[in-house]
Amino acid sequence: MGSSFAAGPGIKPQLDKAASRSGRNYPHLVAEALDLDLTDVTYSGATTANILSEPQGDAPAQVDAVGPDTELVTVTVGGNDLDYIGIFLRGSTMNTLARPVGLFSKRLGNRIMARVSYLREQAEYDAVADRLVEIVNRIRASAPRSRILLVDYLTVAGPTTRPRLDVPLNEEQLPSVVMMAEGLAQAFANAAARSGAELVAASAASLDHGVGSAEPWTTGFGFRPGGGVGYHPNEAGMAAVADLVIQQLRTAD
Incomplete structure (x- = not known):
């Protein structure tokens, strides 16, 4: 379960247009590699509320898919609670618009760029950790024998x-975006420590695979046909996260 970093928008094949869910996202790759029966309820744009209680489109709360026979659950969510990628995209859009304007009026160009705030309070990160703990507890209540993996977000910048x-x-601006990513990763780590869920730290594993690296696992600004949506995992990124999950499952068996 989770948001777009688990669903895989833009990565072919797209199995569910409304959810922007790929048949080559990391849940599908893990299930294929380990011969597991998969129920994939990932949905782009999901927040922790969409996991716990709020429907998204025609899809019910994602935790409703968990039952007593569920043996493994992966969770990647929380970024949309902070508007993490949304801020990244809006800032990039504003900067792109401001660049030609700044040629004629530097003051106006700076005003356009200043319309996006990149700051988040610690309380907002703490709230994400609290909701991740609640998600783990809800999963355990429905599937007491399941393994629960909190899979955090791939590095973009x-x-x-x-x-x-x-x-x-x-x-x-870039250091502020990096600080948001670090705060989100810490929220996952805190939630795993408090709940006893297993942590798959995709953020740490991908530090050298951000946009502009020799082998990027995420896309840059804009849309890239067949390669994913801007500032989201690409096919290589999804494969890398799948490998991390498989490694975690095999190491802890």
Whole structure:
């Protein structure tokens, strides 16, 4: 279960248009590799509320798919609670619009770029951790024998990422986006420690695979046919997360 970083928007084949769910997302790749029966309820745009209680489109709350026969659950959600990728996309859009405007009026260009705030309070990250713990508890209540893996978010922009055409943020904005990613990763780690769920730290494993790296696991700004939506996992990223999940399952068996 989870949001777009689990669903795989833009990665072919798309099995559910409304959910932007790929047949080559990491849940499908894990199920294929381990010969598991998969129920995939990932849905792009999902928040923790859509996991716990709120329908999304025609889809019920994702936790409703868990039952007493469920043996394994992977969870990637929380970024939309913080508007993490949304802020990244809006900032990139505003900067792209501001660039030609700034040629005529630097002041107006700066005003356009300043319309996006990249800051989040610690309480917001803590709230994500709290809701992840609640998700784990709800899963355990329905499936007491299941293994629960909290799979955090692949790195889009890491500490070494610099402004470029497909990451059109400046030297002041990029560190704030990186701080959001780090805060989200810490929320997952805190939730795993508090709930006893297993943590798959895709964020740490992908630090050298952000946009602009030699082998990126996420896409840059904009849409890339067949390669995923901007600032989201690409096919290589989904395969890498699947490998991390499989490694976790085999190591802890």
